[in-house]
Amino acid sequence: MIQVTKRVEFCAAHRYANPRWSEEENRRVFGKCGNVHGHNYILEVTVEGEPSPDTGMVMDLKALKDLIIEAVVDRFDHKDLNQDVPYFKEKNPTPENLAVVIWELLEARLEGRQGHRLHRIRLHENGSFFVDYYGEHAGHAERI
Template sequence: MILLTRKAEFSSAHFYWVDAWTPEENERVFGKCANRNGHGHNYTLEVTVGGEVDPVTGFVVDLKLLKDILEKEVVSVYDHRHLNYEVPEFASTVPTTENIAIAIWRRLDGKIPHSTLHRVRVYEMPDLFADFYGESK
């Protein structure tokens, strides 16, 4: 098996908030990130797939197809959106880097032909990222 990674980028706004908590508790736990107006990031997404190299094409996966899947399933949904208000999976889930990585995995799992989703890495900033390797089975 060989692993192949493709990058994509999107810009989104978000804030951290737990409705069951008081505003004071949200501010204590999340600090500036609890500002309900939100703040934005330029995210970098890395999606790693694994599989066998096709002996004819030399590919693990059709690179254009992978790019198109990332565009359809992630970039077109997340780019220039306020995650809390415009992306359904974050209506009741805090859109942390960790939860974004999990949500992207769920959007992509089973949709990339002839390969296995191996890792989703989401960079919120150059020095902050989360890796997700799938649901525990």
């Protein structure tokens, strides 16, 4: 198995807030991240599979890029994540939650394709912080 990774960037604004908490509690936990601010996110999407005997490729990287742009970049780039992305009406737009929603968006589009599967979402929020998501859940886990 070989892992191939496509890297893209998008820029978005967000703020952290838990609507179930008081203003004071939000300020205590989230501090300055409670103000609307933004990041230049770098997203690395890794797909795993065997290279095709015909093309020598695990997956056409142009097709992967087009998929990422349609499913992720067009949805998030130059947006306010809290206001413009319905998913974040319910959830805080942390890099953790972003990685999970990006996984779900891409996995649905990669499903059913032969010979490869989504392996990892790596999302860099800045030069010194990134999150990795492999599609795992704690509790009620079942192997599929």
